Amino acid sequence: MGKIYVVGMGPGREEGMTLEAMQAISGSDVLIGYTVYIDLLKERYPEKEMITTGMKQETERCRMCLLQARSGKTVSLVCSGDAGVYGMASLMLEVAEKEEDRETEIEIVAGVTAALSGGALLGAPLGHDFCVVSLSDLLTPWELIVRRLRAAADGDYVIVIYNPCSRSRADYLKKACDILLEKLPSGRPCGLAKRIGREGEESGVCTLAELPEKDADMFTTVFIGNSGSRIINGRLVTPRGYR
Amino acid sequence: MGKIYVVGMGPGREEGMTLEAMQAISGSDVLIGYTVYIDLLKERYPEKEMITTGMKQETERCRMCLLQARSGKTVSLVCSGDAGVYGMASLMLEVAEKEEDRETEIEIVAGVTAALSGGALLGAPLGHDFCVVSLSDLLTPWELIVRRLRAAADGDYVIVIYNPCSRSRADYLKKACDILLEKLPSGRPCGLAKRIGREGEESGVCTLAELPEKDADMFTTVFIGNSGSRIINGRLVTPRGYR
Numbered sequence: 001m002g003k004i005y006v007v008g009m010g011p012g013r014e015e016g017m018t019l020e021a022m023q024a025i026s027g028s029d030v031l032i033g034y035t036v037y038i039d040l041l042k043e044r045y046p047e048k049e050m051i052t053t054g055m056k057q058e059t060e061r062c063r064m065c066l067l068q069a070r071s072g073k074t075v076s077l078v079c080s081g082d083a084g085v086y087g088m089a090s091l092m093l094e095v096a097e098k099e100e101d102r103e104t105e106i107e108i109v110a111g112v113t114a115a116l117s118g119g120a121l122l123g124a125p126l127g128h129d130f131c132v133v134s135l136s137d138l139l140t141p142w143e144l145i146v147r148r149l150r151a152a153a154d155g156d157y158v159i160v161i162y163n164p165c166s167r168s169r170a171d172y173l174k175k176a177c178d179i180l181l182e183k184l185p186s187g188r189p190c191g192l193a194k195r196i197g198r199e200g201e202e203s204g205v206c207t208l209a210e211l212p213e214k215d216a217d218m219f220t221t222v223f224i225g226n227s228g229s230r231i232i233n234g235r236l237v238t239p240r241g242y243r
Numbered sequence: 244m245g246k247i248y249v250v251g252m253g254p255g256r257e258e259g260m261t262l263e264a265m266q267a268i269s270g271s272d273v274l275i276g277y278t279v280y281i282d283l284l285k286e287r288y289p290e291k292e293m294i295t296t297g298m299k300q301e302t303e304r305c306r307m308c309l310l311q312a313r314s315g316k317t318v319s320l321v322c323s324g325d326a327g328v329y330g331m332a333s334l335m336l337e338v339a340e341k342e343e344d345r346e347t348e349i350e351i352v353a354g355v356t357a358a359l360s361g362g363a364l365l366g367a368p369l370g371h372d373f374c375v376v377s378l379s380d381l382l383t384p385w386e387l388i389v390r391r392l393r394a395a396a397d398g399d400y401v402i403v404i405y406n407p408c409s410r411s412r413a414d415y416l417k418k419a420c421d422i423l424l425e426k427l428p429s430g431r432p433c434g435l436a437k438r439i440g441r442e443g444e445e446s447g448v449c450t451l452a453e454l455p456e457k458d459a460d461m462f463t464t465v466f467i468g469n470s471g472s473r474i475i476n477g478r479l480v481t482p483r484g485y486r
Contacts, residue, residue: 010261018355020258082369084362090370090480097475108363110355112261119327120351126325127333128383129391131374131400139484140371148372148398155394156387157374232340237333241382
């Protein structure tokens with residue numbers, strides 16, 4: 001009987017992976033994932049069987065994992081960041097349910113998600129309660145995204161935005177900022193982290209009013225501070241409490 | 244000139260640490276931290292200078308880091324989980340500001356926080372937008388915690404609760420559940436992860452109505468699903484979207 005690991009690879013560099021993730025990958029017979037992540041692993045593990053599928057082939061990828069595991073192989077399904085945060089873990093468990101497979105062992109291996117790796121790059125924006133919201137409306141109605149942004153502002157949460165823009169959603173970050181500006185001051189400290197852990201990594205701070213003009217893309221993670229957040233020496237810092 | 248790393252050690256086991264965190268620690272002359280975390284490192288690095296301080300000595304710990312770094316040493320200030328999420332990173336940057344120290348290099352090294360490691364243990368609760376809220380009112384007024392819980396429920400977020408209880412706050416999780424039950428159905432799927440990555444690690448799922456009766460302590464992380472979350476084969480799963 002094989003086994004499936006759903007592995008969060010962290011931000012990009014090998015240094016950002018946990019030892020546990022490395023062990024799962026090196027102990028697997030087959031690595032399955034989106035082309036970009038598999039390419040990162042090809043150099044390191046030239047001997048391993050690799051199966052790549054393109055974007056939007058996620059369900060197919062999970063089915064392949066089950067097929068391989070049932071044939072007795074140990075499989076790693078690799079994701080960037082964490083395995084669970086908008087990752088493949090939930091889909092993998094749903095596909096196993098749909099195929100009425102209660103036998104194949106599926107282990108989730110956590111990884112450093114962009115809220116944490118981007119936060120470290122910017123300073124310490126997550127020193128207090130925070131929300132993570134994706135602006136992608138591929139699987140989520142835009143009305144729900146708006147409701148979540150408003151709730152996050154009402155709760156004085158630090159807000160971390162994933163998937164702020166893409167080619168087909170060029171103005172989504174601007175739309176999100178407009179919604180937040182109904183409730184939050186224009187001077188609220190914000191930050192952006194781009195291509196975290198990869199070539200061309202960069203980060204910077206700005207105000208909420210300046211945020212829509214920043215060059216965010218699908219490899220950018222956006223941080224909006226809470227009422228206590230400050231810029232200290234060029235870094236975005238949210239104190240741990242209100243003293 | 245020395246340097247300070249603020250290092251997130253992950254959930255507990257060495258396997259949960261990133262390679263980057265291990266490199267920072269092994270490259271440091273001095274390790275500084277809360278007694279419990281330093282004890283974990285003592286066996287592995289018997290040759291290193293270690294400075295421990297007790298609970299609530301956090302500011303003092305940061306001052307010691309600056310002192311050591313200014314004397315030319317490389318210092319790792321170690322935290323469990325992530326360095327930034329309710330961690331020491333923000334306090335370290337604030338203490339450096341207070342001492343008007345703009346020279347000492349401070350690098351934040353991210354780690355796997357309990358929302359991620361506990362999520363992996365439970366299944367895939369963080370497949371969609373989520374909030375992280377601490378119930379500790381040591382540094383946060385209880386009214387703000389209540390406001391955040393209500394906002395999280397209004398936004399249909401998955402909610403991750405840190406510090407659900409302690410000896411002096413034995414009924415806080417119950418109080419939080421009462422607030423959430425004003426807005427959420429009693430059957431809402433929930434999960435608990437205890438002593439993640441340590442001896443006695445355990446996890447389990449229940450409903451929101453059952454949650455207050457569960458034996459949560461200060462080493463427990465609590466998960467409350469969103470409207471789409473389900474229990475699949477004993478695991479808490481939040482689908483990535485609404486199809």
